[in-house]
Amino acid sequence: MAAQHDAPLETLFLPFASGVLSWPAGPVLFLRARDGAPLREHAQPGQLVCEQSFRPFADALEASGWTVRDEQQLAADPTRYALVLVLPPRQREEAKALFARALALAAPGGIVVACQHNNEGARSGEGDLQQLAGLGGKLTKNHCRSYWTAPLNGQHDAALAQRWATLDAPRPILGGRFQSRPGIFAWDRIDPASALLVEQLPADLAGRGADLGAGFGYLSVEVLSRCPGVTALDLFEAEGRALALARENLAALGKPALLGFHWQDVTAGIEGQYDFIVTNPPFHTPSRADRPDIGQRFIAVAAQALRPGGRMWLVANRHLPYEQILNASFGQVRVAAERDGFKLIEATRMKDTGRAREPARVKDSPRSRNWDRA
Numbered sequence: 001m002a003a004q005h006d007a008p009l010e011t012l013f014l015p016f017a018s019g020v021l022s023w024p025a026g027p028v029l030f031l032r033a034r035d036g037a038p039l040r041e042h043a044q045p046g047q048l049v050c051e052q053s054f055r056p057f058a059d060a061l062e063a064s065g066w067t068v069r070d071e072q073q074l075a076a077d078p079t080r081y082a083l084v085l086v087l088p089p090r091q092r093e094e095a096k097a098l099f100a101r102a103l104a105l106a107a108p109g110g111i112v113v114a115c116q117h118n119n120e121g122a123r124s125g126e127g128d129l130q131q132l133a134g135l136g137g138k139l140t141k142n143h144c145r146s147y148w149t150a151p152l153n154g155q156h157d158a159a160l161a162q163r164w165a166t167l168d169a170p171r172p173i174l175g176g177r178f179q180s181r182p183g184i185f186a187w188d189r190i191d192p193a194s195a196l197l198v199e200q201l202p203a204d205l206a207g208r209g210a211d212l213g214a215g216f217g218y219l220s221v222e223v224l225s226r227c228p229g230v231t232a233l234d235l236f237e238a239e240g241r242a243l244a245l246a247r248e249n250l251a252a253l254g255k256p257a258l259l260g261f262h263w264q265d266v267t268a269g270i271e272g273q274y275d276f277i278v279t280n281p282p283f284h285t286p287s288r289a290d291r292p293d294i295g296q297r298f299i300a301v302a303a304q305a306l307r308p309g310g311r312m313w314l315v316a317n318r319h320l321p322y323e324q325i326l327n328a329s330f331g332q333v334r335v336a337a338e339r340d341g342f343k344l345i346e347a348t349r350m351k352d353t354g355r356a357r358e359p360a361r362v363k364d365s366p367r368s369r370n371w372d373r374a
Helices: 007-012 037-042 055-063 071-076 092-105 122-133 158-164 192-200 218-226 240-251 292-305 323-329
Strands: 028-031 048-051 067-069 081-086 106-117 137-141 144-148 171-173 178-180 207-212 230-237 258-263 274-279 306-317 332-339 342-348
Touching: 007 037, 007 106, 007 137, 007 144, 028 092, 048 071, 055 067, 081 092, 092 106, 092 122, 092 158, 106 122, 122 144, 122 158, 178 240, 192 218, 192 306, 192 332, 192 342, 207 218, 207 292, 218 230, 218 240, 218 274, 230 240, 240 258, 274 292, 292 306, 292 323, 292 342, 323 332, 323 342
Parallel strands: 028 048, 028 081, 048 067, 081 106, 207 230, 207 274, 230 258, 274 306
Antiparallel strands: 106 144, 137 144, 171 178, 306 342, 332 342
16 A cells, blocks of 8 residues: 655655666665655566565555565575665664665675655664765655665675674563564563553453454463463464564464464455454554554454454554444444553444445455465
């Protein structure tokens, strides 16, 4: 789902559009790639390889004909790139690790070009790349900063690059109970909304359930630990890096239930019929734009995926406008708890009355059913 106007993406290509840099003839790599008109104006499908772990962005890239690879596939490929484009994330350790990988994947004489919004760490990102490899130039536009290296011929700080390459590596958190990594939502802690849901989690949840927006698997681990009647649990998560961690964290439980892992955009719909659903839905995109419609869509999809009488346990910021869609989608809705600006809602799907319901499901692709890139 490409944005109508993606300012960082447009500004990333400004050096080429303005003639400051020449587009190379050799292979091009785009880390944290997003689709959009600026990309299509410069790159050729056979020339460009994209890396993107966020499923909606990856789907949009593939729909436009771009080749999408994951981190492991790139590491196993000996190709080195004449140009490495980067849209660094806001999380600084993750961004530094991405810069180190970009340098490692660049060919001799190649360059790394990055861009960030000024409110998303552009000044820090520029300083970090300069510290690592030096800068060949920079341009600003659209409240964004595009900056790049000079042609790389071994002049970067190799020891620093080696240290930075591990800054976003998976590591134990919370006394070793979970594996996580920088850049994942609430990566080094249990966020208070999820903690509130777990505190109120009923032990009688049973049968087949789903965790929508599962992150690194905290809610799913708690459901399986606290609810012995659960026989199967499907985890849906759009961020592949988080889903890989969830696989590892749930494997540590010894598989007390049948588990499914789906690298999937919940807002596109899910298949299956569930006895219960737990969810702490996102309300912004990776670019941090406020998007309450994402949570609203989670609610609608959950209502369609529940069996009659099935329950959803949802936690959200108190101010988010979810009441209308909750009341329209469920037979019973109650606020089970409120604390620290969050609300926990139990919603029960109405019994079928024979009236047709609009389907909110889409057929899974084989890739979304079982994501094995971890």
